[in-house]
Amino acid sequence: MTADWQQFLGERLRCDGLAAWAARFPDRTVASHCYTDWFSTKQIERILSRLVLAGESLTQHGIQPSGMSWVFEHARVCVALRQDGGCLALFVENRPDLPRPSIEGVLEDFARLQ
Amino acid sequence: MSGQISKRKQLLFVDDDTGFLTGLRELFTEMADGSWDVFTAESHAQALTLLQQQRMDVVVLDIGMPVMDGFQFLRLLGRTNPGQQIVMLTGQATPESRKTCLENGATLLLEKPVTPEGFRAVFAALDALAEIQPNTGFRGMMRRVGLQEVLQIECLGRKSSVLEISTGRVRGRIFIADGSIIHAEAGAVQGEAALYGLLALQGGDFNLLAFSEPVHRTIEGHWESLLMEAARLSDEGAVLLPESPPEAEAPEPPPSPPLSATSALSPSSAVGGAVNIEETLLCSGAGEVLYDWQCRCIEERKRLLEQVEHQAAEVSALAPVGRFDRLEINGSDGRVVCQVSPHLRLLVRSAPAKNGSP
Numbered sequence: 001m002t003a004d005w006q007q008f009l010g011e012r013l014r015c016d017g018l019a020a021w022a023a024r025f026p027d028r029t030v031a032s033h034c035y036t037d038w039f040s041t042k043q044i045e046r047i048l049s050r051l052v053l054a055g056e057s058l059t060q061h062g063i064q065p066s067g068m069s070w071v072f073e074h075a076r077v078c079v080a081l082r083q084d085g086g087c088l089a090l091f092v093e094n095r096p097d098l099p100r101p102s103i104e105g106v107l108e109d110f111a112r113l114q
Numbered sequence: 115m116s117g118q119i120s121k122r123k124q125l126l127f128v129d130d131d132t133g134f135l136t137g138l139r140e141l142f143t144e145m146a147d148g149s150w151d152v153f154t155a156e157s158h159a160q161a162l163t164l165l166q167q168q169r170m171d172v173v174v175l176d177i178g179m180p181v182m183d184g185f186q187f188l189r190l191l192g193r194t195n196p197g198q199q200i201v202m203l204t205g206q207a208t209p210e211s212r213k214t215c216l217e218n219g220a221t222l223l224l225e226k227p228v229t230p231e232g233f234r235a236v237f238a239a240l241d242a243l244a245e246i247q248p249n250t251g252f253r254g255m256m257r258r259v260g261l262q263e264v265l266q267i268e269c270l271g272r273k274s275s276v277l278e279i280s281t282g283r284v285r286g287r288i289f290i291a292d293g294s295i296i297h298a299e300a301g302a303v304q305g306e307a308a309l310y311g312l313l314a315l316q317g318g319d320f321n322l323l324a325f326s327e328p329v330h331r332t333i334e335g336h337w338e339s340l341l342m343e344a345a346r347l348s349d350e351g352a353v354l355l356p357e358s359p360p361e362a363e364a365p366e367p368p369p370s371p372p373l374s375a376t377s378a379l380s381p382s383s384a385v386g387g388a389v390n391i392e393e394t395l396l397c398s399g400a401g402e403v404l405y406d407w408q409c410r411c412i413e414e415r416k417r418l419l420e421q422v423e424h425q426a427a428e429v430s431a432l433a434p435v436g437r438f439d440r441l442e443i444n445g446s447d448g449r450v451v452c453q454v455s456p457h458l459r460l461l462v463r464s465a466p467a468k469n470g471s472p
Binding site: 038039043044046047050051054057058061062063064065066067068069070071072073074075076077094 | 349410414415417418421422425426428429430432433434435436437438439440441442443444445446447450
């Protein structure tokens, strides 16, 4: 993991409503963090792995995803997929009373990260 | 002269026996003497297509059909065409089949006629039934998805109606004409802002009423785009309606031009025409196609929806995220939304508006 990646993870991944995040880097190393006890790091890393596969399987259907948002009753999982294999999954609480976290901005910055 | 029939009755007969259907059509058309329009379908898929295109006064179903029997199709119609009057036909009615039919929403169970007297009796029963206007109002608990499904059903059926919504603090109405959402109002808020605000409500009552023309038509655009945008804004918490005044003090809608969507929402939310819907597929929970529009390959898209449902179930099993609602996929060439519920599966593919598009 480069210094830029570390800086990004340290600075950008603190948004209101963000319950947890998990990232896979181009070198296939994985990092994750939970801000609540709602999830465990083991759970979110497993989910990240499943969602990466889900993103890859979309190509069979002629879809080249750069991002996915899996919307569930209590949470949405927003995923940015990079061409180099890197990906970031943000686990966001699905509460309408929460101010909208700048999730898209974080994901876009992740996609552009060198 | 009183008693003249001013409107032709619309009847749909669904039976896999082509000979029976042909005979029935000829006989009933003659007996009706111009007062019936008789439609026939040899399969459930044909019947669903006709029901999307045409409102029927009565649908007559044969119980013994291949692939999906009449009972299953009856239950499906109960979800896709609520309020539809349905008569079941069977070669031999038993107390069990009668009970099953009536419990699943059929109005009548009739034995297939074989004699001239039998045909006359069935004709008389259907003619009388087609006169009856079904009860078009209902009450129920409302959830966001439930309300969207009501709108989907109305729009897919190309119906005209007014969906009246009320909670403890907000009241509003959504007007649907020929399957298009044309107007919404919630207190002083009108147009797309009102539509998105009403669809973001978390609970309340709704009534489906007969259509009446609104004072203004404030909404344009495809209903699927509107519902997609409503879901997106609701998730972002970007819409909030002001409280309506108490019932007795409720003012008439203001005569001034209605508020536009963009006046109450963020600039990025103004999507009237900003998205081009390129493909739509709606299936029942059992996978039967209820509606498709420009679908590239239906079987492949059905497999995609199944795959998404399976993958979402895996995630739900791993963490307490709750019931799955939908997957939104963004790519350089557009967006795909896959919505999966136990009863319906919906896929909508859209592309960004080209430069110069409205």
